[in-house]
Amino acid sequence: QLQLQESGPGLVKASETLSLTCSVSGDSIRSPSYYWGWIRQPPGQGLEWIGSIYYSGSTYYNASLKSRVSISVDTSKNQFSLELNSVTAADTAVYYCARHGRGSLGAFDYWGQGALVTVSS
């Protein structure tokens, strides 16, 4: 059974960098059939896709965040990571990591439990 688990600081100061890691167990992150993505959800609001990475290292970002975001993969640890710099209060959200397929199987089929990150002033 595939499991994803987010980890990282729950409190980040404004203007600093938010860093989260997603640990994957139950399957290899090297699978050519999947992408690995980050989605966030501000309190009481909807879902926003941040970006995704393929095991090869190819990355895809939401243009609204592209100038501040970086996603990387560590296949040796079966992990992928998110960095979001110059954070503000608007970046306070629950951050989810999730897996999605390719082409017609592109839905997010497995999700982590989510990590609440609060940006403080």
Add this chain to the structure above:
Amino acid sequence: EIVMTQSPATLSVSPGERATLSCRASQSISSNLAWYQQKPGQAPRLLIYGASTRATGIPARFSGSGSGTEFTLTISSLQSEDFAVYYCEQYNDWPPLTFGGGTKVEIK
């Protein structure tokens, strides 16, 4: 960017009744649409992909239909555990992957 619009924002339904949720895409997305259910404090759960295929373990009372720009999620007979927020998502043309704003299904 493909914009996904869900309606209504809130749907009040009695247990045992049928619920019909709508999702519209700003341009054709073929059948590359997913539906998710989210309960408070939990991650979203995949219900439907390919517009009409139930994900593993999803009860038959959940069904999806549509293609192109208009999609529907139907819950045939609402159970107590079905009261939640539902999101649609398109994965036809990305980046970006885009979600609708959600429909909250509440107890009438």
